[in-house]
Amino acid sequence: MAKIHAFIRNHFDFLTYTVFGFLASLINIFTFMGVQNFFHAHYMVANTIAWLVSVIFGFFTNKSFVFKSKYSTGYALITELIAFLFFRGISLLADSFIMFGCISILSMTSLWAKIVDQILVGILNYVTTRYIFSRDQREMFQRLRSRRTRRKKDDVER
Template identity: 55%
Template sequence: MAFIKRLLFKYRDLLTYTVFGFLASLVNIFTYWVFRHTIIWPYLLANTIAWLLANLFGFFTNKSLVFQSKYTTFKALFREVISFFFFRGVSFFLDNGLMIVAISFLGWQSMTAKIVDQLIVGIVNYITTSYTFKKSERQMALRGRILRHYHTILKRGDHD
């Protein structure tokens, strides 16, 4: 049982991201379906609206629940929003590019293309999202290592 707890602790971010990433993908797929197959919008427009709604959902769940990034100042929140949507902007072009290739060039059905697209984009999003919300954590860890190094030097008396 202790082994399982260690694994869950070690891979907590990946596991919770998988759950909330899956939910964001469901938001994306359902929204796409509504706009594409119920309202009958062109697939790229439906995909863009689905991307926007899923990423708004994704920002707040990733920030608060997955990576547990705290709300500190408005400026810090603004930086995270910009960073998040910058990287998600990259996945937006990947998302639309995959949809164009799958539907217009390969002739796949719209929903099949959307589901495959979400699997690929989800992996890219995990990598970029973890960078966004863990950046300040990495900076704090680096500062801690530097301080420990200087503390060790001072204790040994190797300083001027």
């Protein structure tokens, strides 16, 4: 039992990311299928809409529950959001490429293509999300903010 507790404690970020990542993937898949089937949208349009919905969910769950990044200032929130959207934008490119390859080249059904896509993109998203909300990253942003504040203060004094 002690080994299980130690494992959970040592891998808590990954385990909680897996749970919320799974939920984000379900949101992505159900949104994709809903938009594609209900609105008869092209799979790339449905994929982009599904990406947007799951990214909004992912930002707040990763920030609050997985990596426990605090809402210290509005500036810090915007900085994390921009970094998150930047890296998720990269994952949208990978997402779109995988969907195109699976559906247009390999002739997979859109559901199976989306499942394969979510597994591969999920791995990419974990690596980039961990970077965004890591303590070292937050400390770097704080150093940059304090340096900018000092520079503004020096400019005012001149």
